[in-house]
Amino acid sequence: xxxxxxxxxxxxxxxxxxxxxxxxxxxxxxxxxxxxxxxxxxxxxxxxxxxxxxxxxxxxxxxxxxxxxxxxxxxxxxxxxxxxxxxxxxxxxxxxxxxxxxxxxxxxxxxxxxxxxxxxxxxxxxxxxxxxxxxxxxxxxxxxxxxxxxxxxxxxxxxxxxxxxxxxxxxxxxxxxxxxxxxxxxxxxxxxxxxxxxxxxxxxxxxxxxxxxxxxxxxxxxxxxxxxxxxxxxxx
Amino acid sequence: xxxxxxxxxxxxxxxxxxxxxxxxxxxxxxxxxxxxxxxxxxxxxxxxxxxxxxxxxxxxxxxxxxxxxxxxxxxxxxxxxxxxxxxxxxxxxxxxxxxxxxxxxxxxxxxxxxxxxxxxxxxxxxxxxxxxxxxxxxxxxxxxxxxxxxxxxxxxxxxxxxxxxxxxxxxxxxxxxxxxxxxxxxxxxxxxxxxxxxxxxxxxxxxxxxxxxxxxxxxxxxxxxxxxxxxxxxxxxxxxxxxxxxxxx
Amino acid sequence: xxxxxxxxxxxxxxxxxxxxxxxxxxxxxxxxxxxxxxxxxxxxxxxxxxxxxxxxxxxxxxxxxxxxxxxxxxxxxxxxxxxxxxxxxxxxxxxxxxxxxxxxxxxxxxxxxxxxxxxxxxxxxxxxxxxxxxxxxxxxxxxxxxxxxxxxxxxxxxxxxxxxxxxxxxxxxxxxxxxxxxxxxxxxxxxxxxxxxxxxxxxxxxxxxxxxxxxxxxxxxxxxxxxxxxxxxxxxxxxxxxxxxxxxxxxxxxxxxxxxxxx
Numbered sequence: 001x002x003x004x005x006x007x008x009x010x011x012x013x014x015x016x017x018x019x020x021x022x023x024x025x026x027x028x029x030x031x032x033x034x035x036x037x038x039x040x041x042x043x044x045x046x047x048x049x050x051x052x053x054x055x056x057x058x059x060x061x062x063x064x065x066x067x068x069x070x071x072x073x074x075x076x077x078x079x080x081x082x083x084x085x086x087x088x089x090x091x092x093x094x095x096x097x098x099x100x101x102x103x104x105x106x107x108x109x110x111x112x113x114x115x116x117x118x119x120x121x122x123x124x125x126x127x128x129x130x131x132x133x134x135x136x137x138x139x140x141x142x143x144x145x146x147x148x149x150x151x152x153x154x155x156x157x158x159x160x161x162x163x164x165x166x167x168x169x170x171x172x173x174x175x176x177x178x179x180x181x182x183x184x185x186x187x188x189x190x191x192x193x194x195x196x197x198x199x200x201x202x203x204x205x206x207x208x209x210x211x212x213x214x215x216x217x218x219x220x221x222x223x224x225x226x227x228x229x230x231x232x233x234x235x236x
Numbered sequence: 237x238x239x240x241x242x243x244x245x246x247x248x249x250x251x252x253x254x255x256x257x258x259x260x261x262x263x264x265x266x267x268x269x270x271x272x273x274x275x276x277x278x279x280x281x282x283x284x285x286x287x288x289x290x291x292x293x294x295x296x297x298x299x300x301x302x303x304x305x306x307x308x309x310x311x312x313x314x315x316x317x318x319x320x321x322x323x324x325x326x327x328x329x330x331x332x333x334x335x336x337x338x339x340x341x342x343x344x345x346x347x348x349x350x351x352x353x354x355x356x357x358x359x360x361x362x363x364x365x366x367x368x369x370x371x372x373x374x375x376x377x378x379x380x381x382x383x384x385x386x387x388x389x390x391x392x393x394x395x396x397x398x399x400x401x402x403x404x405x406x407x408x409x410x411x412x413x414x415x416x417x418x419x420x421x422x423x424x425x426x427x428x429x430x431x432x433x434x435x436x437x438x439x440x441x442x443x444x445x446x447x448x449x450x451x452x453x454x455x456x457x458x459x460x461x462x463x464x465x466x467x468x469x470x471x472x473x474x475x476x477x478x479x480x481x482x483x484x485x
Numbered sequence: 486x487x488x489x490x491x492x493x494x495x496x497x498x499x500x501x502x503x504x505x506x507x508x509x510x511x512x513x514x515x516x517x518x519x520x521x522x523x524x525x526x527x528x529x530x531x532x533x534x535x536x537x538x539x540x541x542x543x544x545x546x547x548x549x550x551x552x553x554x555x556x557x558x559x560x561x562x563x564x565x566x567x568x569x570x571x572x573x574x575x576x577x578x579x580x581x582x583x584x585x586x587x588x589x590x591x592x593x594x595x596x597x598x599x600x601x602x603x604x605x606x607x608x609x610x611x612x613x614x615x616x617x618x619x620x621x622x623x624x625x626x627x628x629x630x631x632x633x634x635x636x637x638x639x640x641x642x643x644x645x646x647x648x649x650x651x652x653x654x655x656x657x658x659x660x661x662x663x664x665x666x667x668x669x670x671x672x673x674x675x676x677x678x679x680x681x682x683x684x685x686x687x688x689x690x691x692x693x694x695x696x697x698x699x700x701x702x703x704x705x706x707x708x709x710x711x712x713x714x715x716x717x718x719x720x721x722x723x724x725x726x727x728x729x730x731x732x733x734x735x736x737x738x739x740x741x742x743x744x745x746x747x748x
Contacts, residue, residue, distance in 0.1 A: 012468045013346075013383050014391030014428035027388065029348075036428065038348070038388040040468050055472060056386035058274075058293070060352075072489045082489065086293035086355045115492040127353050128304065148491060152386070211472055212479050270627050271539050272574050283527065287626065289572025312571065312579050317622040318529035318545025326568055326622075327581070360572035360579075362624070364543060365526045 007044060011037040017050050025051035042211055059085045059153045059183040061122050061131035068181035071116045074109050077101050081133060084150060084183045091133045098136060117143040119179060146189035147196045151207045153184035158210040159203055166216060173223040174199040198226050244401045244413055257406045260456050265467035267384045275385025279377040282410055283367035288377035290385040292357035306349040308356045311340035313374055315363040335371050342375050342424040342434035346389045368411035369397050375424050376460055383468055392464055393433060395424035396456030398449040400441055405448045407456050423453040427461040490696040498697045502682045514734055516689045523646040531647025535639040538691060539629035542636050544621060544643040551618040561608020561616040565594035567623035574628040590623060593637045595714035596705035600674035607669045611654045630692035633703045637676035644670055673748035674713055677735035678703040681723060686731055688738055702731050706739040
């Protein structure tokens, strides 16, 4: 039974990928023994499982994911957080305060206010209720400085690279600390605005060109050229 | 100001705009044209100029309209006051309300409604210039906008109309032909699944003529589908080409 | 439903502006890239599309025959309407015009009317009975800040692109004559909007800058450098000396724009 398309081929929703005993992977669906693409993307397969790496998608929460979000509402006993997903997330006051919430004594806007940024983990989520967050683990909590960038969540693995090679290289060349939220929100903290903007540029370039080859070399080249350009102006 | 034309088809079998009976008007499509929208597309189909924008899936407002097991799909077909011969009031007309519904129902079968419970998908269609067949062109653009937004779909949806003018079944009526002609049959199709998701008719046709018209419209749909796929792929292919050029320098 | 601007970004914008810089590297008094296209809607009597940065506005004009207002029997009618269509921003909802679209329409209208850009006396066909009614419909397609200046430019460009049919009164009846003539446009008002952030003024605020600003002021100038319309907006306030400064900046930018567009 055949696979009708080649690896790395660009598909659109409804394109017939294969017929027969295959496994319908990411961004595909099966109907009457036929597997179709459900999003615009690149076909990828090894033996039995057929996937489409989507060129654009949005984030659906999963337990354990580390995400970066913005406080959009200060409620009575907690906050609503925009995690760049169709579903708003909830952060309970008791989680942030690490003790039970005291309605008359605790002033929530003082702890986290509208517009504040947090790095948090998803502790619970299913189809019947909105995701809940926690900041009660090391490395999580309020963010006070840096640049925020949004990329399509499917591209995050590409930004990380094999065994972290791509993101490691960007961090090294720009001297920035970078936190990649699984929800497609990226936090870049550097020594200067220029360093942060250079890291942003690199990540946006990866997002745009993620479906092409030779990307690692081009990004390395871009970062090195920018650095040497900076040194030239310093020496002038 | 518009006098009724004498003949819609001349002696050579050509229509007022020079087309053959089974010829489509030129179609141009572009994806990703409204930066604020989650997905968007622009279509020029003959003199029709239509924009479609998609927001979602997103939180449902007002909350009580949310469904526990599926998304809520909303569609708004709207014409700009300057889009037609006589200025149209911006308030929604009965025609716009009906078209909003049938367009929504033509797109819904293509969307996996159960994937995102308690959310809402908004499809906004703005007709900037109208010249017959706006509902079909709107569907074609709206489906592209949905695909552009990353919302998973079973298939694209593409639409085209056929009709009858002066005893002949013809493809893709423009405004004058629609106003003066004998019948208009708009059809929307999910091309890979071969499923018709919109079908309307007004006028007078024998059952044979109706069948011919539907088949002609389906053929038109398939031609436009090829352009839809190209429009979706263009953005990515262009990037690949640019990189190739840079590397060769 | 509009995205909340993060505190981190707010701080960044205000800190930069305090140092005389902006997020997109513009000077405080720079406009974003401007593109104007005319005549894109052939069905309309006139049309124009403006791209100011990523803000996109299309204006279509329709010219019809109607009756004059009772108190101005020898004047044609000019009416300006604006729609913030829902696809232009996650914060725009479908429905009748809200206070923002009505304010936008009235500001653009004021600039055109008070500068006497169109000689409405020339729009009379049969005095007291039949006049030209010019509809200017502003359609905002993408909101990335400064809808006022973008809409005012698009409205003016659309009016300059507008053709009217020819009509004559014969034996008490209005008859169509062949051909078209351009709408008689006498003046070219230009509106410049300044936003106040902290104690600094910037021209042509982007959407993010609008989310941070204290207040804005829009000033329209005619071809003779007279101010013909002013509107302060936003919940904050201006000090009198800031108003004088804003007027000075706006006049400079309006002159620059007029020269650039050749109006």
